Amino acid sequence: MYAYDELDRTLINERVSEFRDQVKRRLSGELTEDEFKILRLQNGVYLQLHAYMFRVAIPYGTLSSKQLRRFAHVARRYDRGYGHFTTRQNIQFNWIKLAELPDALADLAEVGIHAMQTSGNNMRNVTSDQWAGVAPGEIEDPRIWSELIRQHTTLHPEFSFLPRKFKIAITAAEHDRAAIKIHDIGLRLHKNADGETGFEVLVGGGLGRTPFIAKTIKPFVSGRDILSYIEAILRVYNQYGRRDNIYKARIKILVHELGIEKFAKEVDEEWKAMGDVGLTLDHTAIEEVRSRFSYPAYEKLPHMPDELKQAAHDKLFERWRKNSVSAHKVQGYSIVTLSLKPVGGPPGDATAEQMDAVADLADKYSFGEIRVGHEQNLALPHVAKRDLPALFKALDRLGLATPNVNLVTDIIACPGLDYCSLANARSIPIAQELTRRFANHDTADLIGRLHINISGCINACGHHHVGHIGILGVEKNGEEFYQITIGGRADENAQLGTLIGPAVPYAEVADVIEDIVEAYLALRDRPEELFVDTVKRLGVEPIRERVYATR
Amino acid sequence: MPLVKQGRLTTDLFVHVADGAELPGDGAVLVTAERFLADPQALLRRPGKLGVIWPNNRNLDELVPHLDGLASVALVFPTFRDGRAYSQARLLRERYGYDGELRATGQILRDQFVFMTRAGFDAFEVKKDADADAFAQTMKRYSVFYQPTGDGRVTALNRRMQLRHSESAGQ
Amino acid sequence: MVTANRTWDGAVVYRTAKQGWSTELSDSAIVTTSDEARALLAEATADDVGAVGPYIAPVELKDGGKVKPGNLREHIRAKGVTIDLQVPA
Numbered sequence: 137m138y139a140y141d142e143l144d145r146t147l148i149n150e151r152v153s154e155f156r157d158q159v160k161r162r163l164s165g166e167l168t169e170d171e172f173k174i175l176r177l178q179n180g181v182y183l184q185l186h187a188y189m190f191r192v193a194i195p196y197g198t199l200s201s202k203q204l205r206r207f208a209h210v211a212r213r214y215d216r217g218y219g220h221f222t223t224r225q226n227i228q229f230n231w232i233k234l235a236e237l238p239d240a241l242a243d244l245a246e247v248g249i250h251a252m253q254t255s256g257n258n259m260r261n262v263t264s265d266q267w268a269g270v271a272p273g274e275i276e277d278p279r280i281w282s283e284l285i286r287q288h289t290t291l292h293p294e295f296s297f298l299p300r301k302f303k304i305a306i307t308a309a310e311h312d313r314a315a316i317k318i319h320d321i322g323l324r325l326h327k328n329a330d331g332e333t334g335f336e337v338l339v340g341g342g343l344g345r346t347p348f349i350a351k352t353i354k355p356f357v358s359g360r361d362i363l364s365y366i367e368a369i370l371r372v373y374n375q376y377g378r379r380d381n382i383y384k385a386r387i388k389i390l391v392h393e394l395g396i397e398k399f400a401k402e403v404d405e406e407w408k409a410m411g412d413v414g415l416t417l418d419h420t421a422i423e424e425v426r427s428r429f430s431y432p433a434y435e436k437l438p439h440m441p442d443e444l445k446q447a448a449h450d451k452l453f454e455r456w457r458k459n460s461v462s463a464h465k466v467q468g469y470s471i472v473t474l475s476l477k478p479v480g481g482p483p484g485d486a487t488a489e490q491m492d493a494v495a496d497l498a499d500k501y502s503f504g505e506i507r508v509g510h511e512q513n514l515a516l517p518h519v520a521k522r523d524l525p526a527l528f529k530a531l532d533r534l535g536l537a538t539p540n541v542n543l544v545t546d547i548i549a550c551p552g553l554d555y556c557s558l559a560n561a562r563s564i565p566i567a568q569e570l571t572r573r574f575a576n577h578d579t580a581d582l583i584g585r586l587h588i589n590i591s592g593c594i595n596a597c598g599h600h601h602v603g604h605i606g607i608l609g610v611e612k613n614g615e616e617f618y619q620i621t622i623g624g625r626a627d628e629n630a631q632l633g634t635l636i637g638p639a640v641p642y643a644e645v646a647d648v649i650e651d652i653v654e655a656y657l658a659l660r661d662r663p664e665e666l667f668v669d670t671v672k673r674l675g676v677e678p679i680r681e682r683v684y685a686t687r
Numbered sequence: 688m689p690l691v692k693q694g695r696l697t698t699d700l701f702v703h704v705a706d707g708a709e710l711p712g713d714g715a716v717l718v719t720a721e722r723f724l725a726d727p728q729a730l731l732r733r734p735g736k737l738g739v740i741w742p743n744n745r746n747l748d749e750l751v752p753h754l755d756g757l758a759s760v761a762l763v764f765p766t767f768r769d770g771r772a773y774s775q776a777r778l779l780r781e782r783y784g785y786d787g788e789l790r791a792t793g794q795i796l797r798d799q800f801v802f803m804t805r806a807g808f809d810a811f812e813v814k815k816d817a818d819a820d821a822f823a824q825t826m827k828r829y830s831v832f833y834q835p836t837g838d839g840r841v842t843a844l845n846r847r848m849q850l851r852h853s854e855s856a857g858q
Numbered sequence: 859m860v861t862a863n864r865t866w867d868g869a870v871v872y873r874t875a876k877q878g879w880s881t882e883l884s885d886s887a888i889v890t891t892s893d894e895a896r897a898l899l900a901e902a903t904a905d906d907v908g909a910v911g912p913y914i915a916p917v918e919l920k921d922g923g924k925v926k927p928g929n930l931r932e933h934i935r936a937k938g939v940t941i942d943l944q945v946p947a
Contacts, residue, residue: 143843147831154828158798163866165907166817174768175798183910185935187868233867257768287833287843293805294777294836297770374774413781414835414842424847482941553931554939564941614929 137200137505138283139428140248148245151252151291155179156238163235178258178296180226180251181237184557190215190232191254192244196264196282196306197225197508201495204506206247208491214240219491221476221484223510223548223599224303225263226254230555252290257298257385259289259370263305265313266509269431270517272465275325276333278308280426281362284417287425288363295370299377300385302370303342310628315510317341317350317630318602320387321369323362334358339369339399340391341630343596348388349630351396353403359422364415368407372399432503432518437468441522453528455577459539461524470521472502474514474531475538475546479575482564483549484512493534501527511587512548513541543580544588544653545571548599552592552609553616559592561609561616561642566590569646574653583653586667587625602626604668605652606633607645616642622652622679623671634676637684648683655682689819692788692810694826696819699812701738701759711735717761720745723753731756740792743771747778754785759810764793773806780807781837797825805836859886859925860895860902861935862912870935871909873902879909883936884925888917 140148155175162172176182180191192207207227211219214236215229222228232240241251253259262282269277285304289295295302305314308325316322322338334356341350357365369387378384391399447453462471474494477483486494494514498506501523502516509515514536519527531537540546547570550556552563567590574580589603593610600606606621617639624633640648653667659678660670671679690699701715706722715736723730723739730737731753738759741750750760760779762772772791779785790810791803797818803811804826813819832840841849860873864881871879872886880886889895895914902912916928927933934940 141847143831143846147829147833147843150829150831154798163907168906169865169910171767171796183863183868185931186870186938187863231868235866257770290833291802291829292834293802294773295770296802297768297773371774375771379769379771409782420848421844424844424851554934554941562940564939568941616930 137198137430138195138279139430141428145245145248147290148248148250148252149242151179151250152238152241152245155241159234159238174256174297176234177256178253179237179241180254181232181234182255182557184230184551184555185553186555187231188234188237189555190229190237190240190251191222191226192229192249192251193254193261194225194227194249194508195261195286196268196279197266197510198268198279199506199508200247201498201504201506203247203249204491204495204498206244206249208488208495210240210243211488211491213243218485218487220482220551221486221508221512221514223512223550223597225261225266225508225510227508228551230551253296255301257300258296258302259292259298260301260303262286262289263303263314263319263510265307265309266507266515267313267462267471267517268308269429270464270466270469270471271309272463273310274465275308275327277426277429278306278314278323278325280422280429281323281325281335281359282306283429284363284422284425285366288366288415295374298370298374299379300382300387302373302387304366312626312628312630313509315599315602315626315630317628318343318347318599318626319350321366322350326356328356332358335362337365337369340388340396342386342388343599343601344386345383345594346389346392347596347601347632348392349632350388351391353396353400360417363417364410364413365403365407367413367415368403368410371406372402376402432505434466434469434518435520437520437522439467439521441468441520443522443525447525447528450525452532453525455581456528456532456537456539457524459543459581460537460541461519464518466518468521470519470524472516472519472524472527473509473541474516474536475541476513476536477540477546477571478535478538479545479571480568481535481571483547483567486514490534490536493530494536497527497530510548511542511546513546539577540580542585542587544574544583544586545580547571547588547590548603549590550592550597552590552598556592556597558595559609560594560611561592561618563590563592563598563607563609566607566609566618566642566645570649573646573650582663583657584663584666586653588649589624599626600624601632602630603633604666604671605649607649610639612639618642618645620645620648620652622676623668625668636676636680637687640687648687651683652679655679658682688812688814689816690810690812691819691822694823696822701736703740715758717759720750724749727753727756738788738790741775743769743775747775747783751783754779754783754787757785757787759788759790760785761790761792761812762808764791764795764799767794767796767799773802776803776806776808777836797821800825801829805832805838805840807837859883859888859915859917860898860912861886861915861932862902862909864909865907868910873898873912877901877905879905883917883927886917886925888919888925 305319324336338350507515549563549567553559591598591600602624621633713735717738736758740761875887918926
């Protein structure tokens with residue numbers, strides 16, 4: 137956990153009081169909507185179909201039980217009793233009244249939670265691996281760097297009005313759980329030949345209308361120089377990024393138009409010209425931030441406690457354990473993923489009651505800590521293995537033990553036309569129908585790892601381009617249609633999916649997906665070959681033939 | 688349009704002179720970059736202070752050699768969403784050592800005052816009277832700053848390290 | 859008709875013939891020509907304090923004068939989300 141000090145708390149409170157003044161000026165007519173829009177966006181406030189939507193940051197996906205309880209409070213007091221966890225370690229509330237927003241922000245500020253820069257053309261929440269600090273084999277805890285970058289880019293006087301939004305993600309593990317290659321800047325912590333810790337810096341990734349996988353701009357930037365190097369990238373982008381066309385304003389377009397070599401040269405020149413501007417992070421500065429991350433006092437526990445041996449007879453428990461429990465760096469402990477993808481439920485939603493209950497379970501079993509991942513699930517990061525059977529029972533009662541993590545029903549979906557003013561088609565009901573079609577967990581296990589991602593429009597909030605199966609809602613003559621891609625992935629081997637055939641109407645989507653899965657099962661060369669590997673080996677064509685032959 | 692300079696509402700001594708309009712014989716004037724670059728020496732010789740309005744998409748390289756002779760540089764915010772001039776301001780102050788008036792012109796609301804001051808602006812052509820009146824109060828809104836700029840405000844990180852240092856020295 | 863969201867709480871509202879806003883679709887001013895629609899929109903847009911983002915949207919007139927939303931988006935805005943929000947336990 138990162139403990140906010142008096143300075144962090146003061147800044148958040150100052151921000152709340154500024155926003156209170158801005159809301160007051162808007163409601164009195166002193167600010168026009170045109171003027172106010174950018175100010176509310178910088179505080180995470182959108183206007184959606186039904187109401188204002190309020191997006192709150194969960195920096196690097198780490199939450200305390202106290203903070204999660206406060207989300208439950210906001211959901212109950214200011215909203216309709218639930219919240220939606222997004223693909224970027226944020227939570228959204230869908231029905232907030234503008235007049236009450238300053239109060240909601242003030243309530244959140246009391247527990248060190250803010251909504252600064254969760255929207256608008258500035259640096260968004262710096263995301264990280266949801267298993268940071270607990271995953272085995274990590275170089276070091278990437279959240280220290282996320283926090284350093286978060287502070288540096290919060291209310292930055294030069295970069296608060298960029299051409300477009302800007303997203304950074306950091307990973308320190310071999311397996312990329314933070315999807316760094318689809319970010320404006322992706323940072324991969326590693327050690328160079330001299331044993332020094334630094335970053336591979338990738339730039340220009342992003343989805344939306346023109347998707348790109350990020351390219352490496354520099355294979356190694358030392359940790360001490362990372363802020364100045366990011367500053368150089370942002371300065372080049374702020375000056376030369378396109379502002380004439382919103383669809384061409386992301387840094388990926390600048391990188392694409394200049395070419396990575398020329399862009400890298402511009403950044404290097406700016407970086408050299410900057411000289412010493414107080415951004416070098418010496419050891420003391422890094423340790424200052426590191427010292428405010430606290431870690432649990434783990435007990436010395438056996439690898440295989442009796443409780444676990446006894447519970448091995450319980451089939452339901454075993455299925456869940458195999459699916460949702462992952463290795464921890466400390467012996468005797470586990471990382472437990474809590475599926476927010478129940479059969480028939482909207483992906484990523486949690487009720488206030490569930491949030492309160494998870495906070496209680498975190499206190500009881502996970503040193504009061506909760507994590508939020510980009511797959512829209514939660515995790516308890518420090519569960520003693522002896523507690524797993526009891527935790528399973530409690531989660532099952534809450535509807536949070538669906539054994540479908542990373543399986544076909546663990547669907548990532550944007551809010552779609554049910555909520556979003558940009559959407560062309562619905563996402564959530566498609567996801568709900570798919571979870572019903574694949575509700576049999578034996579079938580889902582048989583299919584194996586398969587990520588389905590759904591976006592309700594080209595802005596790609598559901599990351600459809602990098603879903604093993606991607607579903608994109610479009611509008612054709614007033615009807616909802618869906619384009620389907622296969623073969624995408626968001627990890628260290630990130631890849632954009634390929635269109636499999638013509639768009640299909642709403643009512644046929646689930647049939648087509650079932651046929652795609654059938655085709656994969658028939659074509660895979662062994663049960664261990666994952667969907668995405670079969671597509672890679674065979675290409676799209678054999679699957680297309682089987683799925684579209686009768687259509 | 689009200690002008691706030693060095694924290695106070697002030698009478699603007701500079702006259703914006705449109706391209707093609709005749710220059711007054713003396714007195715302070717602000718001219719466009721095109722007009723200035725057409726004959727910088729003639730304008731710099733003229734009695735009276737000279738300021739240049741520099742567009743936010745024009746490279747500063749053409750301006751830098753003349754900075755010593757200028758009493759004001761006005762950077763432009765065509766909309767308040769367009770933040771290019773923040774980078775120009777920091778470069779002028781922090782890299783090129785410009786210490787004359789640095790003026791923000793265009794769509795200027797109170798909500799940008801802190802950012803602009805931190806980037807190096809010290810004069811503001813404010814769109815609304817109420818915002819100009821609220822300048823001093825608005826500047827007091829923030830007391831914590833996370834990043835170093837040329838304005839000399841101590842960053843949160845440095846404050847923490849100073850605090851830690853004085854705590855350990857006191858033991 | 860012309861619809862928008864109410865500034866203070868974001869609620870879906872419809873422009874009435876009396877130059878006000880109502881949360882009931884049945885209260886909305888319904889126009890049938892593009893000139894009338896533009897005029898209604900201009901008049902609604904002028905009320906920047908009352909509501910945000912007004913635009914022209916279609917309605918269907920049923921027999922007996924009943925007004926229905928003219929497309930899926932407006933149906934969802936009028937009737938709410940099409941999903942069951944109860945996360946099953």
